[in-house]
Amino acid sequence: MDAFGALADPTRRELLDLLSRGERTAGELGSVFPSVSQPGLSRHLRVLREAGLVRARRQSRHRIYSLRSEGLAPVDFWISKYRGFWETELDALESFLDAQGRAGARRPTRRGTRDR
Amino acid sequence: MDAFGALADPTRRELLDLLSRGERTAGELGSVFPSVSQPGLSRHLRVLREAGLVRARRQSRHRIYSLRSEGLAPVDFWISKYRGFWETELDALESFLDAQGRAGARRPTRRGTRDR
DNA sequence: ACGATTATTAGCCCTAGAGTTATAGGTTCT
DNA sequence: AGAACCTATAACTCTAGGGCTAATAATCGT
Secondary structure (H helix, E strand, O other), X not given: OOHHHHHOOHHHHHHHHHHHOOOEEHHHHHHHOOOOOHHHHHHHXXXXXXXXXXXXXXXXXXXXXXXOHHHXXXXXXXXXXXXXXXXXXXXXXXXXXXHHOOOOOOXXXXXXXXXX | OOHHHHHOOHHHHHHHHHHHOOOXXXXXXXXXXXXXXXXHHHHHHHXXXXXXXXXXXXXXXXXXXXXXXXXXXXXXXXXXXXXXXXXXXXXXHXXXXXXXOOOOOOOOOOOOOOOO
């Protein structure tokens, strides 16, 4: 399964979110998902591994997982082609709203993707 | 199926790529994929519609599809949390783009983020 | 109204994904 | 070596995704 497929599952996305805050052992990751069985979680981790999104190393009896963020680069590259689209559309929406009521001259500047 | 799931299929990603260059009728989109039956393509378009990634309107006998880029915003937002990672770790996006064949521009994608 | 055109839905298969229990693989401790 | 621990794999079931053909819907031209 490629990276796009791996990201389709919410559990796996949450695993990546956890790992983005630091490496964790498989057991620690599993304890966050009481609803998922241990083998089930191991399988999710395997999918993430084979998609190149995490790596695992062994330390004593544990397996320590860490993020391999480069694996997300193709996904980000793909979506970056669209990034301008909704920015300009939202800008258009904003100026429409300006025209509707607000006399405010707040010019919508091109900005990052994280507002909204 | 949510947007992440919709993007997991390569045919659907290609459909979005086509629509990013302008609206197309269902038939025009289908002609690009001779390997996929017409009902099969219609199903992909339905998935994209229900995921909020495209919209369709009717014009005479045709159904004209167009991109709804805002639907991609949640995906971009999710991945934006990781964007800094590979820049600081490896700058792997650049190597990815190099591997794609493009001569290495220091800032390959047009980006609106305001890091640094 | 009828036939032609364009696209969607319905009704099937068939495979892949995700979950489960049971088992195996390593590692550490005694 | 054997027990305890942590994680991965095997074998199986069940469901959802995706493909196909056939049928249905909507529109246009005559």
